[in-house]
Amino acid sequence: MNLAGNKALVTGADGFIGSHLVEELVRSGCEVKAFVYYNAFGSTGWVAHFPEEIKSQVEVIQGDIRDAGAVKQAMRGCKLVFHLAALVGIPYSYLAPESYIDTNVKGTLHILQAARELGNVKLVHTSTSEVYGTARFVPISEEHPILGQSPYAASKIGADQLALSFYHAYDLPVAVIRPFNTYGPRQSLRAVIPTIISQIASGARRIRLGSLHPTRDFTFVKDTVRGFAAVAASPRSVGQVIQVGSGYEQTIEQTARLIAEVMDAQIEIEADQARIRPANSEVERLWADISKAKKLLDWQPEYTGEEGLKRGLSETVQWFTAERSVRYPNPQAYTI
Known part of the structure; x- marks a missing residue:
């Protein structure tokens, strides 16, 4: 898929990786909707700090990934969805595990259901290297067993498996990208x-x-967002879990x-x-084995x-x- 000229929704666009991804997509010629977390302060996170030439080309939508209706409305007209919205702090997951299930698992379900109902949408779902737990062998390939050693990791495992289930059960074009420590x-x-x-x-x-x-495996954010773009562009990524890391x-x-x-x-x-x-x-x-990304996507880290x-x-x-x-x-x- 050629990114240029296509409309893409980025959930979690107000966050660290999401904001860098929005900039990468705009520079690639994408029309971008930035889905940011609604709050009473009107804050749009890092989106507010974009250079004007980027900000002027981004449609900002405030909402909540836990609201199925808001998610579906935001996705209308998009051929690409990059799903990054999540609770990511591991320490807080020990204190508030239910919030991680609501946001990370149910939020992902809302994205998947909307994509299925709207049709003609490719979904790039964001995983994490934390799903592996402590490495049983290194470098870690996509075939490594998964183990939730924190409530956060468990919620991401659940979200990943939901995403893949929609590919297998409904033939939804889903690709799972698994970044290491960006x-x-x-x-x-x-x-x-x-x-x-x-x-x-x-x-x-x-x-x-x-x-x-x-x-x-610390991975510079520029490499990570190039990985997102490569997963979205490649037809070979559908139904796959693909790691991006520094190696x-x-x-x-x-x-x-x-x-x-x-x-x-x-x-x-x-x-x-x-x-x-x-x-x-x-x-x-x-420690990431990045051979699959190199083979399927022709992607490799520059850092x-x-x-x-x-x-x-x-x-x-x-x-x-x-x-x-x-x-x-x-x-x-x-x-x-």
């Missing part, structure tokens, strides 16, 4: 890379973090020290018990290996410091 400008300070950057930028040299030994693994501690190097800072790291997951819930190792990670971190640091995003009362405070 980072970059606009990411929440709750995520590990932004919290390290914000602490260092605020002048702290004793950096508070949770577990240091788990590994992650490179590094521990949290190594990442913190690389950020310190990029920011020219000497740091010490101290454990903050509030940031440590329950023992059986910690995902110890994530890979230590050099690529360092380059992506440099761009991320530059954004956070230039945007003065570290101006928070206490960057070392932990917010669930």
Whole structure:
């Protein structure tokens, strides 16, 4: 499918990855509807910060993914739907698991039902590497067993399986994209890379973090959104689960020290018990096998290996410091 000239709906457009995806699609020639979370403040999240040349080409729709009628109305006229709207904070899922089922599972069901009823819609559904739990083998392929080690992960497993069931049961053209740990400008300070950057930028040299030994496949947001576009454009993606990652693994501690190097800072790291997951819930190792994406989509990351990670971190640091995003009362405070 040629993206140019087609109308696309992006749910979760006000968020980190969703906002970058909207910009990518506009630059690809898509007509874009940005579905953002309705709130009493009238905030449209990161959509409000788009350059004018992007903002002027985006139709913003405020709504709630939990409202089936609002979802269906927003989808009218669209041939592509990128479903990113979700609750994503793992710590909060321990406290409020029901809200994750309502948003992540039932919200996805509303998207699927609307796509089926409206017809002529290709759906790109967003998964997460958290569905695997701790790796049983690495690098992790799409054939790896799935295991919900947090309520968040369980809700995403449920949403993924619902999406695939609509492909098998109703022949709905669904593709599941499974990003690994995306980072970059606009990411929440709750995520590990932004919290390290914000602490260092605020002048702290004793950096508070949770577990240091788990590994992650950190993927720069530009690569992730190119993956979304490639999944949407390829007819070979229908009915498939396709991972996008950097293909490179590094521990949290190594990442913190690389950020310190990029920011020219000497740091010490101290454990903050509030940031440590329950023992059986910690995902110890994530490292993506991206061979399927390379084969089916002709996609590959541009930010890979230590050099690529360092380059992506440099761009991320530059954004956070230039945007003065570290101006928070206490960057070392932990917010669930």
